[in-house]
Amino acid sequence: MSSATETIRLTTAQAIIRYLASQYIIIDGQEQRVCGGGFAIFGHGNVTCLGEALYEHRAELPVYRGQNEQSMGFAAAAYAKHHLRQRFMFCTASAGPGTTNLLTATALAHANRLPLLLLCGDTFVTRLPDPVLQQMEHFNDPTMGVNDAFKAVSRYWDRITHPAQIIQSLPAAIATMLDPSDCGPAFIGLPQDVQGWAFDYPVDMFKKKVHRIRRQGPDADEMADAVALLKSAARPVIIAGGGVQYSRAVAELTVLAERHSIPVVQTIAGRANMLENHPLNIGPIGVTGSDSANAIARRADVIVAIGTRLQDFTTGSWTAFAGDARILALNAARHDAGKHQSMPVVSDAKLAMTALTTALDDYIAPADWLAFAKGEREKWDTYVADNVRIGNKPPSYAQAIGVVNAHCGARDRIVVAAGGLPAEVTANWRTLDIGTVDVEFGFSCMGYEIAGGWGARIAQTEREPEADTIVMVGDGAYLLMNSDIYSSVLSEKKLIILVLDNGGFAVINKLQNNTGNTSFNNLIADNPTITSPFSVDFEAHARAMGATAETISRPADLADAFGRAKASKKTYVICMRVDAHEGWTNQGHAWWEVGTPHVTDNERVRFAHLEQEAGRKLQRRGI
Secondary structure, three states: OOOOOOEEEEEHHHHHHHHHHOEEEEEOOEEEEOEEEEEEOOOOOOOOOHHHHHHHOOOOOOEEEOOOHHHHHHHHHHHHHHOOOOOEEEEEEOOOHHHHOOHHHHHHHHHOOOOEEEEEEEOOOOOOOOOOOOOOOOOOOOOOOHHHHHHHHOOEEEEOOOHHHHHHHHHHHHHHHOOOOOOOEEEEEEEHHHHHOEEEEEHHHHOOEEEOOOOOOOOHHHHHHHHHHHHOOOOEEEEEOHHHHHOOOHHHHHHHHHHHOOOEEEOOOOOOOOOOOOOOEEEEOOOOOOHHHHHHHHHOOEEEEEOOOOOHHHHOOOOOOOOOOEEEEEEOOHHHHOHHHOEEEEOOHHHHHHHHHHHOOOOOOOHHHHHHHHHHHHHHHHHHHHHOOOOOOOOOHHHHHHHHHHHOOOOOEEEEOOOOHHHHHHHHOOOOOOOOEEEOOOOOOOOHHHHHHHHHHHHHHHHOOOOOEEEEEEHHHHHHOOOHHHHHHHOOOOOEEEEEEOOEOHHHHHHHHHOOOOOOOOEHHHOOOOOOOOOOOHHHHHHHOOOEEEEOOOHHHHHHHHHHHHHOOOOEEEEEEOOOOOOOOOOOOOOOOOOOOOOOOOHHHHHHHHHHHHHHHHOOOOO
């Protein structure tokens, strides 16, 4: 009998896990499983069948026990980001709330274009025991359940109602997750009965398969138009996004910029595309950017946007550029390449930049333009040096960032997320090595910090175990999600965590105040329903989860504490109070559109609204 007709009888769950274990990819010349394992919390909807299958493959696909399904998803997203979208992990949850807890993490992966495989329990296909525990009944549609909610946040979605369907569904899910133009989460709903049903699968389905990530080259006509536009530029600038790293095209970016003397600015996701001391690195752009990058963006006549989706924090809600500036967008995704009347080059970034570098021939950006850009960067460097200096103002995020930056290793990875830290890190961090900064601002998701750090550390120990993963988190985000301190200790994936306590949700309090509103419900001290405010003992809390922890009273003590954390063999938490009002970076910001009241009796709110609307005059009217 030939292998083409040979079959093996497996349950649906067994076939899924056996298939995942047989999928490989070549990275830097080394063959690795494309699935690095997964995160699991078991319940009645996934333990009896999927759990049984995972146990049999526990060596090939290690399973990490999560404390919360949402944080498992964050960890898996950070793992994929660290591996530059070349590898992914799965998350499995039971039917019901275990699965719905993954919605936020799936949305984060979707917004950030990251591969994430979700294997989630579902109600019984037969409907014989209906309604079952945790089932969400829809009176007029018995086919609808909570798993349908994932359609809005998944790139690929399927519900398996027969064991044979995975023969088509699994390759499609993996192809989606590895496709540069369509990368994102793949959701597979697994009804509890179907998980255990058996089928005679073809043996060939489980043969080793080596995947390759597609590199689409640029269209000749699009490239010709791009070259003509850029050659006409008197003031060109490159915006380098996260897609440059995902394409593994940092070297090509540097060559393009150096050969043609084009200044480079970076998005939040592209924050570590260039070393800080590169003379063409003019800084981060946008709302959380630098005066230097925003100054040249406002004057540029041609903007080359590479591997960026041009989010509002990059574009200053589309006020960061001159109204008549032309945008040339190089992107693997057609959707991103055509935004706001951009001239598109739909292509892999590495291939597009290589072609562009050659086709530009002897084009060199004018010397006075480059001199202007470098001069602006020098002024910004002077500001940052003072901004992170201890003693220049009350204890601040910026001071903590400066100390860590000065004492960390070049390959240490910094992980932060929503709240005030993304802006402060983006503005003040000096990149020591390529691809070492993870600022989650695609979905702006508080709670990612520690969970994402755990996932990044799992990936880091696979690639460069001598480096550290450093998490910086505010007290608000810490209280939102912190249980993966325990996960990191249990799994011996050491993190260094800085808990910077400013007494609540201070960055939103800042926005509240900046729009004329009175502090209300953001800082603990300003909540009218809190009668006896007090500070959490974060040190004791971290120690209770098995970490080593200490509290320091001032930024001047942070260097020594950070040294102790570096020397530690297990997760180390450093706690420090920072000022909620006076410690913010107050330069480098572009205009950002937020909704403000058009009618109000509050004179301060009315004045702030008029100021906000005045910024709108620079907003581009794209399509």
